[in-house]
Amino acid sequence: MSELKKLTGDIISRLKSAKRIAALTGAGVSAESGAPTFRGEEGLWNNYRAEDLATPEAFERDPALVWRWYDWRRNLIAPLKPNPGHNALAMFEKMFENFTLVTQNVDGLHRVAGSENPVEMHGNIWLTRCLRDGTVKENRETPLKEIPPRCSDCGAMVRPHIVWFGESLDPAVISRAFKAAQGAEVFFVIGTSGVVQPAASLAGLAKNNGATVIEINLEPTPLSYQVDATLLGPSGRILPEIVSVIKG
Numbered sequence: 001m002s003e004l005k006k007l008t009g010d011i012i013s014r015l016k017s018a019k020r021i022a023a024l025t026g027a028g029v030s031a032e033s034g035a036p037t038f039r040g041e042e043g044l045w046n047n048y049r050a051e052d053l054a055t056p057e058a059f060e061r062d063p064a065l066v067w068r069w070y071d072w073r074r075n076l077i078a079p080l081k082p083n084p085g086h087n088a089l090a091m092f093e094k095m096f097e098n099f100t101l102v103t104q105n106v107d108g109l110h111r112v113a114g115s116e117n118p119v120e121m122h123g124n125i126w127l128t129r130c131l132r133d134g135t136v137k138e139n140r141e142t143p144l145k146e147i148p149p150r151c152s153d154c155g156a157m158v159r160p161h162i163v164w165f166g167e168s169l170d171p172a173v174i175s176r177a178f179k180a181a182q183g184a185e186v187f188f189v190i191g192t193s194g195v196v197q198p199a200a201s202l203a204g205l206a207k208n209n210g211a212t213v214i215e216i217n218l219e220p221t222p223l224s225y226q227v228d229a230t231l232l233g234p235s236g237r238i239l240p241e242i243v244s245v246i247k248g
């Protein structure tokens with residue numbers, strides 16, 4: 001059965017008439033492009049300890065180790081292309097009057113697909129932040145010539161402009177994400193395990209404010225019990241099908 005049969009007539013008419021739509025994406029959306037997810041059998045956290053690589057304490061202890069890991073990931077992500085899931089979400093921006101894309105992904109693939117102003121909750125792997133004055137700069141050098149890299153203005157060490165465990169998210173970014181979830185008539189939650197806060201709370205926030213919530217994932221998640229429909233399958237296949245339903 002096509003997973004889209006799980007969308008009732010009510011959900012489809014809501015989808016077709018809605019003016020305010022939002023979506024939260026996670027690593028699963030980039031999996032079909034070749035980017036590893038974090039959890040699950042092939043996930044990054046299966047081979048690397050998050051505490052050793054994605055915390056401010058780890059960076060303080062051994063910045064070169066953390067940067068080597070990011071250099072490896074940047075090399076892996078650099079040649080990747082957006083997949084049909086990214087492309088469908090970029091089309092949502094054109095199809096709906098008001099569409100906000102919120103992503104936990106740091107790979108930048110939504111922008112490459114054409115999404116204009118995604119809310120990047122956890123930062124971006126192609127940005128660095130100067131440890132002396134906080135200046136954020138684009139850095140696309142792969143592989144990095146110097147590890148750890150230095151600020152081209154003042155020579156101080158820079159860090160990845162990424163939100164690590166235990167760090168607060170940028171208040172302006174949280175505010176955009178929360179507003180989008182609160183105001184959405186339809187909220188999609190796609191390719192995320194739904195365990196990392198505060199991103200995972202957006203689906204419940206949308207639901208409590210009256211949104212119809214549609215989840216797309218390969219498998220049920222802790223969020224599945226609070227959504228209106230869980231469509232099981234790859235987002236690169238299901239999202240283009242949803243575009244066709246809306247257009248049809």
Ligand code: BJW
Nearest residue numbers: 026027028037038039104166167191192193196197234235
């Ligand atoms: C497919 C697919 C396909 C595969 N199609 N689907 C409240 C309660 C408990 C703890 C906390 C809390 N509030 C805050 C915390 C602490 C912590 C947290 O949430 N911990 C939990 C893990 C327990 N949160 C934080 O520290 C955050 N900061 C914060 O809240 O500050 C204030 C505060 C601090 C401390 C205490 C209280 C308040 C910051 C979180 C930063 C997360 N950063 C990371 C790493 C960045 C490093 C990097 O990328 O370089 O961000 S963790 C990692 O997980 C990464 C991701 O963005 C994030 C989410 O992962 P995601 O995207 O869901 O990926 P996966 O792999 O988990 O799932 C993939 C899914 O896709 C799976 O479901 C597959 O089935 C599916 N899939 N292929 C569709 N083709």
